[in-house]
Amino acid sequence: MEVRVNARKRQVVDDDDIDLVYRFKVLLPNGTSIGLTVRDPNPEISFEDFISLVKDEYFLARKQYESMRQKRHVNWKGGRFYAEDVNGIKIRNTIKFENFKPHKCHILLLHDVLGGSADTFENMWDLTPDTDLLKELPEEYTFETALADLIDNSLQAVWSNSKNDRRLISVNIIDDRISVFDTGPGMDGSDENSIVKWGKMGASLHRFSKGQAIGGKPPYLRPFFGMFGYGGPIASMHLGRHALVSSKTKGSRKVYTLHLKREALLSGSGSELTWRTDGGMRDPLEEEIGESRHGSFTKDELHISVTRTV
Structure with missing residues (x-):
């Protein structure tokens, strides 16, 4: 409010x-x-x-x-x-x-x-999508496609790094958890680089190219990214019921976090379609600093719905 x-x-x-x-x-x-x-x-x-x-x-x-x-x-x-x-x-x-x-x-x-x-603050981020976007939700999404979309987001991120910045993407799948880490430019709380753009459907700058992305003709990764242009939120909620996104830019001292919970979004959505989610700020971990010495990264940690063999 x-x-x-x-x-x-x-x-x-x-x-x-x-x-x-x-x-x-x-x-x-x-x-x-x-x-x-x-x-x-x-x-x-x-x-x-x-x-x-x-x-x-x-x-x-x-x-x-x-x-x-x-x-x-x-x-x-x-x-x-x-x-x-x-x-x-x-x-x-x-x-x-x-x-x-x-x-x-x-x-x-x-x-x-x-x-x-x-450390975590209720209703910190407003993820309310445009109403028309809800009519475009993908029907042919699979576990593999959703995971590929998250990796594609990371590829898009590291592609924009300068030549002196490390380009790293790390994917870990252990039991019922998936972690995708990249050393791209990251996000923070500013209007220009807000972490809200990760969690808000339609905020991707590449939605207009979705017809030429994955599912089209190769090469898939440049210059078109993202199968549907929804990226993080749709992929994460297809894979699991809870996602924790942590991100930092070079210019920010803190790591910004966004907690995406399917039940919370559904219970908070109604005729007015107001979707708000928790968030916070914290200091970067030593492991994160070691992986990204130039100072920026994004990490998406998922609790998947069903244990799968990949």
């Missing part, structure tokens, strides 16, 4: 008077997340006032989403909060809007000194 706030508290807001719009995704200490939009603000706002806006939106969201009511309470009265941006810069006194690009979404992690913080 997202709230839009006029920071100058005008009685009437005319769209023509709004010059700047700042969007924030605030990750809360209890593992929930809220969206906040501030329109035409003053140059800065006190951190206390910013927390007040976040608090108001949090309670509005709790009324709408039952799952949020099941989370532990945030200690709004006694909590000692500070915010941290994706570069690790801590904010304690004021929110200075000159430090944020307008019309972009900025992720802020809210810490409670007394209560700690979470």
Whole structure:
């Protein structure tokens, strides 16, 4: 859920008077997340006032989403909060809007000194597809085709690496788990490189070429990628019921995660087709750093539905 706030508290807001719009995704200490939009603000706002806006939106969201009511309470009265941006810069006194690009979404992690913080955040990513795409879902998908589509995504990723960057694709199939790792450019939380594009149907830049991809005439891999242009989400949900995607770009300090769960998507979809899924940020693992010394990668870990012999 997202709230839009006029920071100058005008009685009437005319769209023509709004010059700047700042969007924030605030990750809360209890593992929930809220969206906040501030329109035409003053140059800065006190951190206390910013927390007040976040608090108001949090309670509005709790009324709408039952799952949020099941989370532990945030200690709004006694909590000692500070915010941290994706570069690790801590904010304690004021929110200075000159430090944020307008019309972009900025992720802020809210810490409670007394209560700690979470690693995974509910409804962090919006994967709602265009309605027309649901009419195009593939019927001839198989286990092998879905796995090939994931590998094809990785081939597409490493193909764009510079000559000095490592081009590695690693596939591991052990019991009921599949892991696909590549050292491509990776994804983060920015609008341009958002990990949402991995999980959102139709976000692939190569959907227009789907008729000339796998299933057409060889060579399959260049310049056309992806059998259907849906890539990660369709392939992952065909293979299993749960996928964890972890990705990092060269410019990001953190690894961004997206949790794709079939049951959660189905239960969250309805007439309005709102699909939201959990996500988070973490430090890169030593193994990940060792495999991708240039600093970017994507890893897709799947729990497959049925044990198969491959």
